[in-house]
Amino acid sequence: MAMGTKLVAGNWKMNGLRADGAALARALVERTASAGGEIGCELLVCPPATLLETVGGILAGSGIALGGQDCHSSPKGAHTGDVSAEMLAELGCKYVILGHSERRQNHHETDAEIRDKIGGAWRAGLVAILCVGETQEQRQTGKAVEIVSSQLGGSIPAAAVAGLVIAYEPVWAIGTGLTATTEDITAMHAEIRRRTPAGIRILYGGSVNPRNCPTILTLPEVDGALVGGASLSADDFWTIVRSYAAE
Numbered sequence: 001m002a003m004g005t006k007l008v009a010g011n012w013k014m015n016g017l018r019a020d021g022a023a024l025a026r027a028l029v030e031r032t033a034s035a036g037g038e039i040g041c042e043l044l045v046c047p048p049a050t051l052l053e054t055v056g057g058i059l060a061g062s063g064i065a066l067g068g069q070d071c072h073s074s075p076k077g078a079h080t081g082d083v084s085a086e087m088l089a090e091l092g093c094k095y096v097i098l099g100h101s102e103r104r105q106n107h108h109e110t111d112a113e114i115r116d117k118i119g120g121a122w123r124a125g126l127v128a129i130l131c132v133g134e135t136q137e138q139r140q141t142g143k144a145v146e147i148v149s150s151q152l153g154g155s156i157p158a159a160a161v162a163g164l165v166i167a168y169e170p171v172w173a174i175g176t177g178l179t180a181t182t183e184d185i186t187a188m189h190a191e192i193r194r195r196t197p198a199g200i201r202i203l204y205g206g207s208v209n210p211r212n213c214p215t216i217l218t219l220p221e222v223d224g225a226l227v228g229g230a231s232l233s234a235d236d237f238w239t240i241v242r243s244y245a246a247e
Contacts, residue, residue: 006041007165007199007201007224008241009129010231011069011097014048021051023114027234031171032062040244041224045231046097049083067095067129070103073116075123085117085124096121097226099155100131109155110205119157124201127163129226130155131205132192136172144170145191150196166192166202167226173206175228180206182219189221210239217243 016024023046032039046067047055056066072082088096098121099114114130121128132151134144148168156164168188170180180188189202196202204216205226217225217240230236 004199004201004223006244007044007203008041008217008237008244009044009095009097009167009224009226009235010066011070011100011205011226012045012047012051012231013102013228015232016047016051018051018054021047021055022058024232024234025055025064028064028237029062029102030057031062031234031238032149035245038245040173041241043241044095046095052088052093060092063197065094066092067097068093068126069097069100071096071098071117071120071124071126073113073120075120085126087118089124089126093126095127095129095165097129097131097167099151100168101133101174106172111151114155115157116127118155122157122161122163122169125163126145127165129165129167129203131167131169131226133169133171133174133206136170139170139172144188148188148192149195152192156196162199164197164200166196166200167205168192168202169205169226177207179208179212179216182215185216186219186221189219193221208240210236212238213243 008084030194044065046069068088071085075084075086098117105108118128132148134147138147203224203226208225208227209230
């Protein structure tokens, strides 16, 4: 069954210049204030690294958490273009997304590298959101559970701590408008829960939008959502957040 407070996280990916990010952050702060802070879930936004300071300043005191989209496993060093977990924490981040399929595919990140990054996130006091998920071919050939289980086993450090959230994002549903069936979501979330330490929240991601969120986010095994494209619209993202308002 679902665990504790629900979490709705917006992954802005590589979108937004300063004015865009500031406007979106202000719109979310205004909506949260109008709701008196009673929105039924924890709210998180993960903008590009270039916007963390700007967005963090706007979110300060609002109750909306700030997160990064990736971090290096080391606290510092000769790693051109990388950002450490300590740098994210200094900017006010509480979370960091790790192992997203776009990082696994486009940057060829391995489970071992992701495991080390999770360790780095914990070292800096951040909660790691570990993304796992299968491709369409892997699902069609009956390997979905095998792939996700392998990712979990290879990516989660042996000494797992409380600072972990799992996001199940079937690769074939990210940015495509496709979503897994409620039966598939429930089954995979239950499988993930069986293979991870007790108390870990398990989010669903993969084209979550205002139309499908009432069905997906109320499933007993789903502890929230990792939202991509829809998080770039304050109206759409807020509709998703408000799926938990009446609970």
